[in-house]
Structures are given as C-alpha cells and as structure tokens.
Amino acid sequence: MSTLNQLTAGELARAIRRKEASARQATEACLNRIRQIDGQVKAFLSYDEADALAQADAADRAVAAGEAAHRPLLGVPIAIKDVLAVRNQPLGCASKILEGYISPFDATVITRLREAGAIVFGRLNMDEFAMGSSTENSAYFTTRNPWDLERIPGGSSGGSAAAVAADECSASIGSDTGGSIRQPAALCGCVGLKPTYGRVSRYGLVAFASSLDQIGSFTKDVSDSALLLKAISGVDPKDSTSVPESVPDYAKALEGSIKGMRIGLPKEYMIDGMHPEVSAAVKAAVDQLQKLGADIVEISLPHTDYAAACYYIIAPAEASANLARFDGVRYGKRVDGADPIEMYSRTRGAGFGPEVKRRIILGTYVLSSGYYDAFYLRAQKVRTLIRQDFLNAFEKVDAIVTPTTPTAAFKAGEKSNDPLQMYLSDIFTISCNLAGICGISVPCGFLKEPKLPLGLQILGKPFGEAALLKLAHAYEQSSPWRGQKPPL
Amino acid sequence: MEYEAVIGLETHVQLKTLSKMWCGCANEFGAEPNTNVCPICLGMPGVLPVANEEALRLTALTGLLLNGRITPFAKFDRKNYFYPDASKNYQVTQYDQPSTLGGFVEFELNGGMGRVEITRAHLEEDVGKSTHFDRFSGVDFNRAGVPLLEIVSEPVITSPDMAYEYLNALKEILVYGGISDCDMEKGMVRCDVNISVRPVGQKELGAKIEIKNMNSFSGVRHALEYEIPRQIGVVSKGGKLSQETRRWDDVTGMTETMRSKEQAHDYRYFPEPDLMPFVPDEPYIASIKACVVELPLARKQRFMRDYQLPASDAQTFVWDVPLGGYFESAAKASKSPKAVANWVINNLRARLTETKTTLAEIKFPPAALAELIDLVDSGKISSRIAQDVFAEMFNTGEAPAVIVQKKGLLQVSDTGAIEKFCDEAIAANPKSAEDFRAGKVAALNFLKGQVMKLSKGKANTNLIGEILEKKLKA
Numbered sequence: 001m002s003t004l005n006q007l008t009a010g011e012l013a014r015a016i017r018r019k020e021a022s023a024r025q026a027t028e029a030c031l032n033r034i035r036q037i038d039g040q041v042k043a044f045l046s047y048d049e050a051d052a053l054a055q056a057d058a059a060d061r062a063v064a065a066g067e068a069a070h071r072p073l074l075g076v077p078i079a080i081k082d083v084l085a086v087r088n089q090p091l092g093c094a095s096k097i098l099e100g101y102i103s104p105f106d107a108t109v110i111t112r113l114r115e116a117g118a119i120v121f122g123r124l125n126m127d128e129f130a131m132g133s134s135t136e137n138s139a140y141f142t143t144r145n146p147w148d149l150e151r152i153p154g155g156s157s158g159g160s161a162a163a164v165a166a167d168e169c170s171a172s173i174g175s176d177t178g179g180s181i182r183q184p185a186a187l188c189g190c191v192g193l194k195p196t197y198g199r200v201s202r203y204g205l206v207a208f209a210s211s212l213d214q215i216g217s218f219t220k221d222v223s224d225s226a227l228l229l230k231a232i233s234g235v236d237p238k239d240s241t242s243v244p245e246s247v248p249d250y251a252k253a254l255e256g257s258i259k260g261m262r263i264g265l266p267k268e269y270m271i272d273g274m275h276p277e278v279s280a281a282v283k284a285a286v287d288q289l290q291k292l293g294a295d296i297v298e299i300s301l302p303h304t305d306y307a308a309a310c311y312y313i314i315a316p317a318e319a320s321a322n323l324a325r326f327d328g329v330r331y332g333k334r335v336d337g338a339d340p341i342e343m344y345s346r347t348r349g350a351g352f353g354p355e356v357k358r359r360i361i362l363g364t365y366v367l368s369s370g371y372y373d374a375f376y377l378r379a380q381k382v383r384t385l386i387r388q389d390f391l392n393a394f395e396k397v398d399a400i401v402t403p404t405t406p407t408a409a410f411k412a413g414e415k416s417n418d419p420l421q422m423y424l425s426d427i428f429t430i431s432c433n434l435a436g437i438c439g440i441s442v443p444c445g446f447l448k449e450p451k452l453p454l455g456l457q458i459l460g461k462p463f464g465e466a467a468l469l470k471l472a473h474a475y476e477q478s479s480p481w482r483g484q485k486p487p488l
Numbered sequence: 489m490e491y492e493a494v495i496g497l498e499t500h501v502q503l504k505t506l507s508k509m510w511c512g513c514a515n516e517f518g519a520e521p522n523t524n525v526c527p528i529c530l531g532m533p534g535v536l537p538v539a540n541e542e543a544l545r546l547t548a549l550t551g552l553l554l555n556g557r558i559t560p561f562a563k564f565d566r567k568n569y570f571y572p573d574a575s576k577n578y579q580v581t582q583y584d585q586p587s588t589l590g591g592f593v594e595f596e597l598n599g600g601m602g603r604v605e606i607t608r609a610h611l612e613e614d615v616g617k618s619t620h621f622d623r624f625s626g627v628d629f630n631r632a633g634v635p636l637l638e639i640v641s642e643p644v645i646t647s648p649d650m651a652y653e654y655l656n657a658l659k660e661i662l663v664y665g666g667i668s669d670c671d672m673e674k675g676m677v678r679c680d681v682n683i684s685v686r687p688v689g690q691k692e693l694g695a696k697i698e699i700k701n702m703n704s705f706s707g708v709r710h711a712l713e714y715e716i717p718r719q720i721g722v723v724s725k726g727g728k729l730s731q732e733t734r735r736w737d738d739v740t741g742m743t744e745t746m747r748s749k750e751q752a753h754d755y756r757y758f759p760e761p762d763l764m765p766f767v768p769d770e771p772y773i774a775s776i777k778a779c780v781v782e783l784p785l786a787r788k789q790r791f792m793r794d795y796q797l798p799a800s801d802a803q804t805f806v807w808d809v810p811l812g813g814y815f816e817s818a819a820k821a822s823k824s825p826k827a828v829a830n831w832v833i834n835n836l837r838a839r840l841t842e843t844k845t846t847l848a849e850i851k852f853p854p855a856a857l858a859e860l861i862d863l864v865d866s867g868k869i870s871s872r873i874a875q876d877v878f879a880e881m882f883n884t885g886e887a888p889a890v891i892v893q894k895k896g897l898l899q900v901s902d903t904g905a906i907e908k909f910c911d912e913a914i915a916a917n918p919k920s921a922e923d924f925r926a927g928k929v930a931a932l933n934f935l936k937g938q939v940m941k942l943s944k945g946k947a948n949t950n951l952i953g954e955i956l957e958k959k960l961k962a
C-alpha cells in the first residue's frame with residue numbers, strides 16, 4: 001500500500017474524510033519524504049514545519065467537526081512556488097533581491113486553498129522571477145529532475161514539478177507565463193494545468209508578465225487537476241482581469257466518453273529538431289485518443305512561427321515595469337548609495353541575476369521612444385493574430401494536441417550558456433499564453449534511454465477547461481503510464 | 489518687433505473620494521506618515537490595482553462640467569520612471585486614451601470675458617511625498633495612490649492675469665461639482681506651466697519651456713510675470729531658447745533650469761495590463777449627465793438676468809449655493825426679487841448666523857418671505873413693522889399675515905387718525921415746529937418720528953409726511 005504522501009490529493013482527501021488517515025499523518029509523511037530526499041531533489045527553498053503541522057492539526061479538528069463534506073481538500077498538503085504570497089511566509093521569487101522578505105498577506109489562490117481545507121506549505125524553487133526553463137536561474141540552487149538527478153526538472157516552476165513527481169507533497173501550485181507549468185510537468189512526469197487567462201485570480205502572484213501570467217496546478221493525475229481548479233478558480237474583486245465566468249464542476253466533467261470530440265493537430269508544430277521519440281510518443285497518444293472515439297483533424301495555426309519573437313518582446317516589456325518596484329526603498333535588499341540612482345543601480349545590480357537583467361534590458365529597449373511601434377506595438381498586433389488563429393481553429397475542433405516540449409529533460413548546464421537554445425524549450429507552450437487559452441500537459445510515455453518522462457500538451461478554448469480535462473482524463477485512464485514513480 | 493506669450497497649463501487636482509485610486513486606504517490629508525498605506529499602495533510584491541469607481545465617475549463628470557465629452561473607450565497606461573516617492577517606479581495614468589476630451593472654461597477677465605479651451609481631463613495616481621533630513625530622506629506614502637485628475641489646457645493663454653483667472657474659474661467649477669475640495673494649503677491643486685514666446689503674427693510656437701510643480705495660483709502668475717519678459721528678452725536680443733524644464737523659486741522670484749531636453753525622461757508608456765479598459769455605456773453616461781450642476785459663472789449671469797440682481801448679490805448666491813437656492817424659492821413667489829435678495833442676504837443670513845440655525849431648520853416656508861415683502865409693498869405694514877413680523881416668523885414659523893392680524897400691526901392709513909397724532913406731536917413739540925417753519929427741514933423728521941411713536945409704528949410713513957407738512961405750512 002502507498003504511503004500517504006504518494007496518494008493523489010483526491011485519494012488522500014477521501015482517506016481523511018473517512019478518517020482512515022489524519023491530516024497530521026499526511027503532513028508528516030510529506031515532511032519525512034522531504035527530509036529523506038530533498039537534499040538530492042532540491043525542490044524546496046524552505047519550508048515551515050511547525051506551521052504545516054499546526055495547519056494539519058487544525059484540519060484534523062475540522063474533520064472532527066464534520067467539515068470534510070464541504071471542504072474537498074481538507075488535510076491535503078499542497079506546496080507553493082516561491083512566487084505566490086503566503087501570509088507570514090517568505091516570498092522571494094528565488095531572487096536575492098527579496099532575501100528575507102516576508103509577505104504580509106495571502107494570495108487569493110492561497111485563501112481559496114485554505115478555504116477548501118488544504119495545508120499550504122513550503123517555498124518551491126523556481127527560475128528567478130519565473131524567468132527560465134530549468135531552475136538554473138534560481139539565485140540559490142538548481143532543482144533536480146527526480147527521474148535523473150543529473151538533469152533539470154524544467155522551469156520556471158521546476159520545484160513545483162519535482163516536488164509532486166518525488167511525492168514530497170500531494171500537489172503543488174505554480175505559475176505559467178510561457179509554459180512554466182506545462183514544460184516542467186512534462187519533464188518530471190506529472191500533470192500540469194495552465195487555466196485560461198482570467199480563470200484564476202492573480203492577486204498575490206508576483207508579476208512577471210501580467211498579461212500572460214496565470215496560476216495553475218501540478219498534480220499526480222488529471223482528476224486532481226479538476227479538484228484543484230475548482231478550488232482556486234473564479235472571479236476575484238481584487239483582480240480586475242479575473243473573469244466573472246461561472247466555475248463548472250470540473251470533477252463531474254471528467255465522466256463519460258470522448259466519442260465524437262474533435263481534436264486538431266496543428267501542422268506547424270511538426271518541427272525539425274524535435275526528438276524522434278517525442279514525435280512517436282505524441283503520435284501514439286493521438287492514436288490512442290482516436291481509439292477512444294475522438295476525431296482527429298489536421299488544422300493550421302499560421303502565425304505559429306512568430307510566437308517566440310512576439311513573446312520575447314511582450315513578456316520582457318511587462319517585466320521591465322513589473323520588476324521596477326524592487327529598488328531597495330521600501331523592502332527587500334538595499335545596497336546604499338550616495339543618491340537614489342546609485343542606490344538603485346547597486347541594489348538591482350547585486351539583487352538580480354543575469355537572466356533577469358537580460359530581460360529587463362530587453363523590455364526597456366522595446367518600450368523606448370522610437371522603438372515602441374516597431375517592437376511592442378507590432379508584437380501586440382501579432383499577438384492578436386495568434387489568438388485569432390486559435391479562435392478560428394476552435395471553430396472546427398474541441399481541443400488541439402501537440403507535444404509539450406521538443407525534447408525530454410536536458411542535463412544541468414547543457415543549455416545554461418545559450419539563452420536562445422533555452423528559449424526554444426518553450427516553443428510549443430508560449431502560444432497558449434499569448435492567446436490567453438487553457439492548456440494541460442499529461443504524461444505520454446518515456447524516452448527509452450535514459451528513461452525520462454514525456455508530455456502531451458492539450459490546448460482548449462477560453463474557459464474550456466472542462467473539455468480539456470475530460471480528454472486528458474480519458475487518455476490518462478487508458479494509458480499505461482499511470483502511477484509510474486521515479487527511481488529515488 | 490513685438491512678441492507674445494503662449495501659455496498652456498496642466499492642472500493636477502486630487503479627487504474628493506473616500507478611498508485611494510487602487511486600494512481601500514483612506515484618501516485623507518494630515519494623517520501620521522505612512523498610516524494610510526497597505527500592500528497595494530506601497531507596491532509590495534504580488535499586489536494588483538482595482539480602479540476606484542467614484543474616481544472614474546468624478547473624472548467623467550469633470551469632462552462634462554468643462555463642456556467636454558466622455559470618451560467611449562478609456563484605458564490606463566504605465567508611465568515608467570524611477571523615483572523614491574513612486575512606490576512601483578511607474579505611475580498609472582491615462583496616456584493616449586483618456587476618460588474625457590475637449591471642452592472649455594469661461595471666466596470674467598478685465599471687465600470682459602475670457603475663454604480657455606481644454607484638451608483633455610484624465611485620471612492618474614498621486615505619488616508619495618519625500619522629506620529630506622540631515623543625513624537621510626524619508627518618504628510618506630499616505631498620498632501615494634490618491635486619485636489625481638490632470639486637466640490639460642490648450643496653449644491659448646496669453647497673459648499671467650488670464651492664467652490666474654482661468655485657474656480660479658477652474659477651481660470654482662471643481663469645487664462646485666463636488667470633484668475636489670481644491671484646498672491649496674493641503675496641496676490638492678498643483679500646476680505645470682508651459683510657456684513659449686513668438687513674434688506677433690508668427691504661427692509656429694517658440695521653444696516650450698515648462699515650469700513644474702507650482703502649488704499656488706499667485707505663484708503661477710508671478711512665475712509668468714517673470715518668465716515671459718525673460719524669454720522675450722532672450723529672443724529679442726537675437727538669442728535662442730531651447731526646450732527645457734525650469735523650477736520657480738518663490739523666494740528669489742526667479743525661475744532656474746532643472747533639466748534640458750537632452751535630460752528629459754523617456755517614460756516608455758505602455759498599456760497597463762492589470763486593468764481593463766473603461767467603456768462607459770449609455771445609462772452610465774446618462775447618470776453622469778444627471779449630476780451636472782449649473783456652473784458658477786452661468787449661475788451668476790442667470791441671477792443677474794432673471795432677477796435683476798446686482799453682481800454683488802448674484803456673487804453671494806454663487807458662493808453660497810444653498811442660500812441662493814432659498815432665495816430662488818422665495819423670489820419665484822414674489823414680484824420684487826431684489827427686495828427678496830435684500831431680506832435673504834441682510835436679515836435672514838444674519839439671523840441664521842446669530843441663532844446657529846441651518847436653512848433646513850427655518851420654520852417658515854420661502855414663500856412666507858415673499859408674502860412679507862408683499863405686505864410692505866402694498867402698504868399694509870411699514871418697513872419697521874416688517875422687521876418685527878420677520879422676527880416673529882423666524883421664532884414661531886407663523887405666516888406674516890397671521891402675525892400682523894393677531895398683533896394688530898396693520899399700517900394706519902386713515903387720515904383722520906394720523907391727523908390726530910400729528911396735532912398731538914406739533915402741540916407737544918412747539919420748538920421743532922418753529923424750527924421747521926424757519927426752514928430747518930431736519931426738524932420734520934423728528935416730528936415724523938414722534939407721530940410714528942404715537943401710532944406705535946403703524947402709521948403710514950408717506951401720509952405722516954404729507955399731513956405734517958400741510959399742517960405746519962398752514
């Protein structure tokens with residue numbers, strides 16, 4: 001029988017509800033696992049054991065008081081990426097500039113997880129300010145892929161993916177600006193969901209690129225994705241960009257056949273440089289979906305080629321303004337100077353890592369007078385075209401299937417000196433953020449040698465998470481990859 | 489060669505809202521430093537702005553009060569610059585699609601009328617306030633995020649006086665519309681002044697020189713009185729001016745260079761991704777229109793025209809809107825609005841002050857005042873008695889006619905009765921009668937007073953004069 005930390009969030013919540021296990025036991029199981037293996041995996045920047053156990057005890061009291069029936073995550077330990085504000089816990093974005101900073105408030109997602117009964121704990125490693133695809137840009141250390149400790153877990157939410165894959169928590173929360181949930185989920189062999197822009201409140205998420213950022217989950221299976229999405233979704237008066245769309249019962253939506261659902265294969269995603277085993281795995285997954293009754297349709301997303309260029313203008317532009325507040329005046333690191341300008345350059349010079357600086361400079365440049373029209377404005381127009389590509393495609397299909405990444409996890413250090421190569425690992429995931437639609441990555445097999453997980457990306461219509469989850473769930477249930485664990 | 493000045497003003501006004509622009513903190517002046525703050529207005533990691541609806545409403549209303557229009561699509565932008573008082577190191581403002589466009593302000597100027605066209609009025613956020621101490625500086629973020637309206641005029645102002653009168657008129661409109669308290673002492677109004685000079689008749693504008701952050705209207709006037717001759721002095725001697733930003737020094741009475749064009753900021757504006765565009769619908773615009781009040785100048789002109797009031801009375805009713813409203817209710821029921829104005833300004837207002845009463849607490853309806861004036865005009869009571877009736881009305885709220893009847897205050901116009909009082913007065917004061925006959929006209933007034941006394945104030949004044957004169961001359 002599995003230990004409590006290995007259970008899915010749904011299984012654990014059920015066991016706790018039935019009083020077959022306690023929240024304290026579950027939390028202790030996770031903490032034990034962390035103590036045992038996190039020295040190797042390095043998913044956590046820090047965690048507050050006493051606070052986690054206090055929450056667990058409170059959860060057990062709530063179970064005793066009969067609250068489990070309406071709190072679907074009661075007693076489930078969920079770990080948090082270091083980019084989300086949790087009251088009285090460090091909030092560092094894996095950056096030196098926020099060293100020692102403690103958040104005075106809970107992000108809306110955290111509030112909602114607490115209401116659902118979750119034990120919210122830990123600070124998961126990431127690329128500094130979510131800029132990167134490997135966690136190598138963390139100012140502290142690189143998280144390791146639980147399937148091969150020589151390799152990176154993906155990023156930027158690499159800690160979130162590794163922690164779930166290594167059973168250090170039941171589920172975790174991350175953020176996705178250009179693939180930062182789906183790519184590490186694929187590389188670590190778990191399920192990563194990026195909801196539609198506006199589906200989940202961004203209040204309390206430290207902004208990287210405000211128009212692209214979205215909070216989502218890492219889970220051990222698709223039904224957990226449905227469970228977590230239900231808990232964290234919905235309009236929030238604190239986030240003007242959250243959308244007042246009703247939140248369906250995603251768990252219910254998983255039921256039934258996918259017969260007759262139409263799945264689009266974009267011809268533009270069949271690129272050179274894709275690992276042959278990746279193409280083969282995706283092909284096999286598509287065949288499987290067809291066997292399950294889905295209709296497969298070839299589609300075209302003609303502006304795909306421009307997505308990366310567009311993304312690397314818009315995201316840095318927004319980041320350059322979003323990160324301006326880290327100046328040493330009010331909080332975080334300060335390196336004194338003779339005047340404010342000197343203090344700013346010293347503080348930011350010492351506080352930000354090279355990738356963050358690179359993107360701030362890039363963003364500042366594309367917004368500069370004389371360049372704005374040629375770069376930022378044009379990128380916004382291209383973005384509209386990319387979104388229109390998807391909306392056109394969704395006239396014909398219910399979902400679009402692609403590989404999540406062109407290759408499996410690479411070795412630490414392999415691409416860290418080549419930012420352009422690194423940027424390419426998000427090639428399949430960034431369009432989804434530019435278009436503001438939803439996407440999920442589900443495990444679709446393994447590279448044979450070495451054995452490394454691969455991911456299938458399914459993209460859905462705006463607010464079409466229910467259909468997305470249904471397809472992902474049907475595929476997962478029929479695939480042989482379920483429940484495989486890394487050799488730790 | 490003759491030169492002329494071309495002046496444009498950017499006026500920043502703090503809006504009268506309960507809370508700040510993006511958060512729930514109080515919009516309040518004078519609190520202890522950094523007490524009206526929260527993670528949002530301090531720009532802490534992870535926060536998001538939510539636009540204050542009342543601020544958006546007041547901005548749209550300002551557009552209409554300034555005879556402009558509410559735009560069908562407005563959005564916010566980020567203006568990027570580093571300064572310790574800017575908590576995010578960008579200011580959220582409306583750059584190219586503001587809430588309102590166009591309009592004009594009219595005002596009295598040197599005995600005639602002046603008019604300044606408005607380019608736009610847009611909404612933004614105020615920043616914190618820096619204080620410099622000996623060894624360090626401090627920032628108070630209480631003001632950070634206070635909703636700030638920027639009203640941009642066209643470059644059509646030609647003199648320091650015109651700028652001054654425009655600013656005063658603008659302020660009066662904003663106070664009138666409930667947009668801002670415009671308290672200069674509390675820094676609620678600040679101006680940036682753009683000035684250039686050119687030869688009369690030339691179309692293109694000269695080099696634009698900006699004087700930043702003026703916090704009084706007289707300061708603006710003084711700065712212009714200094715800056716215009718300075719610029720004309722430079723160009724008329726063949727010198728060249730170049731675009732720059734200058735600072736006004738109140739103490740020396742001079743402007744000095746702050747930064748040149750080369751040092752100008754590149755603000756790197758781009759649309760604020762954390763806020764949705766503002767697209768007002770018809771019902772919204774209608775609800776704003778319903779809040780448009782009569783502007784001060786229009787009100788003054790209307791009072792002068794409709795009630796034949798002198799400018800000073802009309803101005804009183806512009807400054808004191810409720811009193812003006814009261815006046816109008818009474819004046820509409822009266823044939824002599826000027827008399828109503830006198831009663832309201834001289835008697836009623838004084839009584840209200842003495843007794844610390846509000847207009848709403850007055851016991852008689854405005855029409856009763858018209859009725860009282862009518863009693864005087866028709867000769868039923870004397871002006872003196874009217875004062876007593878008014879006092880009684882004020883105390884009890886009884887109708888003037890009722891008071892007059894109850895107290896038997898009707899004016900005596902019965903010549904027989906008055907003749908009797910006149911005879912008595914002459915008999916009792918032979919010296920005065922003698923004086924009058926000897927040509928001392930003033931003696932008649934004394935005798936009139938005596939007759940009035942005998943009649944207990946009720947005798948018709950005109951009749952007393954006639955009868956006394958007739959008797960004395962006989």
Ligand SMILES: [Zn+2]
Pocket residue numbers: 508511512513524525526527528529530633
């Ligand atoms: Zn605040």
